[in-house]
Amino acid sequence: MTDFSALSDDEWKARLTPAEYRVLRQAGTEAPFTGEYTDTKTIGVYRCRACDAELFRSEQKFESHCGWPSFFSPLAGEAIIERADNSLGMRRVEVLCANCGSHLGHVFSGEGYPTPTDLRYCINSVSLRLEEN
Template sequence: MSDSEETLPDSDEEWRERLTEEEYKILRERGTEPKFSGEYLDVDDEGEFTCAGCGTELFSTDNQFDSGHGWPSFFDVVEEGNVETRLDTSHGMRRTEVVCATCGGHLGHVFDDGPEPTGKRYCINSAALDFEGDE
């Protein structure tokens, strides 16, 4: 059974038990890891990135690119309904937040300065992701 098929935590306490401290800070408190520090900034293997909170498939190495901005970047999602976007006006800016559609976990932000074919740059925290390499 994948994590996404499991029952999601009902309380903050259950989320704290399920996630590492860093995952909790990113996914549940909308935090951001330091630039160029993430585990998945440069992945050599091919595979899929899933939500660290629930296991939902989010991104593929097929859509990953080096944006030079300091976080893993993707120009598209694996499946349209697996992520949602929300207006984020924190820190005095207007940005588009990206969240996991299954568990609501904060993943990062999406910008309109990515490569073709989408022109999108999903700027995602490594701590919000798990990686499953193709075998």
């Protein structure tokens, strides 16, 4: 089993494409409405593109029209880590993969979406890999 916390930047660069590295390891963001999973309705499990950990199920995905795949809940509470992100002059909550520490996106609340949790996990498609059922 790989100890992802021990991987160097060069090892991550060898494992990931430049776009994946920029988002997953440097907390970048893909352009809105360009991601592979923004509009998909395929049934399955969304996994971390960096380490293959299960993160979200398609049943938790919803149409937010924000430009990125949106989910109202992670697969399990321990699948992700949330931490304060005060970059870009904004207060947000960053979402990271709990298994490898890779940046996935951000979570927002109180936006009035009709979801069971009133949360929107706004996740970069490049951070995910869909395993179809």
